[in-house]
Amino acid sequence: METISTAPLVRDRNSDLIKDATNLVASYPAMPITADCVIFGFEENQLKVLLIRSDLEEFAGKWSLLGDIVYKDEDLDTAAYRVLCQRTGMDNVFLEQVKTFGFPSRHPGGRVVTVAYCSLLNIQHHQLKILDNELHWHNVDNLTDMAFDHTAIVDECYRWLQKGIQEHPLGFNLLPEKFSLRELQNLYEAILGLSLDRRNFRKKFFAMDFLIDVDEYEHNVPHRPGKLYRFDFDKYEKNKRKWIGIDF
Amino acid sequence: METISTAPLVRDRNSDLIKDATNLVASYPAMPITADCVIFGFEENQLKVLLIRSDLEEFAGKWSLLGDIVYKDEDLDTAAYRVLCQRTGMDNVFLEQVKTFGFPSRHPGGRVVTVAYCSLLNIQHHQLKILDNELHWHNVDNLTDMAFDHTAIVDECYRWLQKGIQEHPLGFNLLPEKFSLRELQNLYEAILGLSLDRRNFRKKFFAMDFLIDVDEYEHNVPHRPGKLYRFDFDKYEKNKRKWIGIDF
């Protein structure tokens, strides 16, 4: 946000139409693009993110997101999906682009722009594949010593998630298909970092009318077991509210 | 979202640390990145977007967003800001990254990834600079015949704006510093595509208590002039609500 280049844009030099687009594109400066995945999971009432150890000497010992280069003819979404597949068993996948990070010196090896994707999955349902580089679920609080600008990327995705679970049924991607209301509330409390009134929380979700009572109960809890529910994604898609309202 | 590559990631081939990051990055496939600006304005109760004619022969006659290549050592935000500066007088600028578009064949000249930025400005306060390529404010309804994937980009930014003005005081960037409540309501109605109750709309904004009565009135209206207000951005920053609530 500093200097203003005075050089006119290439396409302003000549008002005639450019015939050779290929040549034009070839003249542009090029840089590698990567897709980094911020893969969130939820376990023991804690939000986790999937990390590995960086294998760059500059970042020895630091944690890094899962990422890979975007291939020459590969869509960005596809690249992110590929990263996800390579590392996790994948069913019930959620994947969404969040933001692109392109600060020139973010990579010590030269200019690399990265597109950050967010994925939410149920830790139980996904078997981690390649366990190299100490791949593991890392607690989201407690993130320090990250490679590159990955702290900023995770922060951004975390904020995105906090906002997302309030406006969309994203959280259900982090839970087993059948869950108790307590598990659901724990998830909201952990991610939003606040505590909610249990009765009002239940009232809210029941009033939405997207929870299906599966007529089963929790097992192996040292107290009265809670009822289990599924989220009715189909009904949600049909009935979700369109207009929310002005509020800031 | 189809095949899973079986080739391991480069950095998994060897668990030793990579010493020469520069060499690693140099080995990556590279591609040009552009910044495209979706610059919204508001005039005559209509949302407008700043467009030029494409100068690629493939897109002869089609409309195109303002964009330019991201230079080798230039931040993405800086590139977008540069595009904005080159084309508009710039005070009171709003600029935010919205989404990155990278479908491999989106540019006929080869692989080009573009980062879309959204900007909101008051048409009256900004003198358009270079008027080449039929630079003009184009009505947002009525967008057809756009070059590249620019229709999709504008759509995405439009949705982003619709959401944004409901949650943040973005709309004020589209209005003069002093505005009447009718102008404000017109803006909301035009962008959201619905009509709102005038009394409730006023009540809502007065209740927020971010409008400063500047004790002036509209001029040159063929009826009783309305009072003018400014938006108190400072007060907003201090008092804006943090926790909205679960609602979907």
Add this chain to the structure above:
DNA sequence: CTATATTGTGTAAAATTTACACATTGGCGG
């Protein structure tokens, strides 16, 4: 000075949100 178009204002009903307490149930230990 009259017609017109738009500003400016209030209230009652409905809906939503909040705060809050107690009986129920199953597991567990003795």
Add this chain to the structure above:
DNA sequence: CCGCCAATGTGTAAATTTTACACAATATAG
């Protein structure tokens, strides 16, 4: 088997917010 524990499950009253709706005041244009 009995009693304790820890969590589930439930309702209501008050406060707040949202909605629907109508009429007087005022500047301009003719």
